Amino acid sequence: MSDKEVLISMGFDPARIDWALRATNNNGLQPAMDFILEHNDDPIPDATSAAPATSSAEPQGEDDEEDASALGLQLGAVADAGVEARSIKCSQCGKIFKNTALANFHAEKSGHDQFEESTDDIKPLTEEEKKQKLEELREKMSEKRTRKAAEEAKEAKANELIRRKAGKEAAQIKEDMKNKQILKDLEAKRREKENDKKARAAVKAKIEADKRERAQKAAEEKAIRDGTATAASTTAATRTAPAPAVAAITAPATTSLPGREFKDTRLQIRLASGGQPLTTTLPSDSTLRHVAEFVAGQSLTVDVDTVTFTQQFPRKQFSSSDFSRTLRDLGLTPSAVLIAS
Incomplete structure (x- = not known):
């Protein structure tokens, strides 16, 4: 069996075997196997571009002399001694080679x-x-495959760790963004709920004000029917007269009716936060809470449960305990100026 057939029986690629045999000048199975092991991962060159192999086993011509010079070998040393040189020996390891190509x-x-x-x-x-x-050769090839498989497994493990780390970081970023969005949605719902609450309070105050206005109109019509012109004219005057100044409102009343006889009370309410004063006319039997609901309905900055009222002339401050008392009981009839804060 030839060297090529032996190498083919081992499972090597025929093209790689031809390359090895050409490179070693067909100088035996061992050089060819060594060459295959050395260049197993190298691409196979084109056979037409490879240098032609010499058929002679012995150093010949100028090329062989150059090879011998490169090896530090003095050709003809044995021949000069009258003995024929049959091989080339490595002085450092003792191996013997058939020609200078194998020695190189x-x-x-x-x-x-x-x-x-x-x-x-x-x-x-x-x-x-x-x-x-x-x-x-089989053992060497097996060891090489084992090393290569171990390196590939190690590289695959490192790549898997990198992939897992990147996936974990991406998942964490996604979770953080989700949590931020949840907090943002909760804040938006809180603001929406607060605005709805204020809107409902404003609507409720508006409804109450409308009810009081209808009751006031009904009382005026009844007074006209009963012939109590003085009360009717007083009510009409308070509805049509412009808002008086603070001194004018707090001046002693010129009417002959005592304070408890006024059925309606005209109020001017100033907001501590500034802006145009609010004016309204309420039945004297209305409570201070009705005034608070009216103010809350006109301004979203005022809350019914926390608003407080102050009267400058005479100096009075009304607390939440006064919300159940009527305007008449609080001495605010027939008119008064209050500061809401």
């Missing part, structure tokens, strides 16, 4: 640079030696 190959692999001519013959490998070489 050994020098490139091992880094050895001291060679000499030798009279020793290189015997061809026996079948047993070939089998041993094949077994050694």
Whole structure:
């Protein structure tokens, strides 16, 4: 069986085998196997571009002299002694090679640079030696595949760790964005609920004001029907007269009716936050809470449960305990100026 057939039986690519045999000048199974192991991962060059192999096993011509010079070998040293040189020997490891091409190959692999001519013959490998070489080659190839598989597994593990870390970071970023969105939605709902509450309070105050206005109109119509012109004219005057100044409102009343006889009370309410004063006319039997509901309905900055009222002339301050008392009981009839805060 030829060297090529032996290598093919081992499962090597025929093109790679041809390359190895060309590179080693067909100088045996061992050099070809060493070459395949050395260049197993290298691309196979084009056979037409490869240098033609020499058929001679012995150094010939100027090229062989150059090879011998590169190996530190003095050609003809054995011949000058009257003995025929049959091989080339590495002075550093003792290996024997058939020609300078194989010696050069050994020098490139091992880094050895001291060679000499030798009279020793290189015997061809026996079948047993070939089998041993094949077994050694299989072991080397198996070790190389094992190392390569371990390196690939290590690289795959590192890539998997990187992928998991990137996925974990992306998941954390996504979770943070989700939490921020939840907080944003909760804040928007809180503001919407607060605005709805204020809007409902304003609507409620408006309804109450409308009810009081209808009751006031009904009382006026009843007074006209009953012939109590003085009360009716007083009510009409308070509805049509412009808002008086503070001094005018707090001046003693010129009417002959006592305070408890006024059915309606005209109020001017100033907001501590500023803006135009609010004016309204309420039945004297209305409570101070009705006034608070009216103010809350006109301004979203005022809350019915927390608003307080102050009267400048005479100086009085009304607390939440006064909300259940009527305007008449609080001495605010027939008119008064209040500051809401």
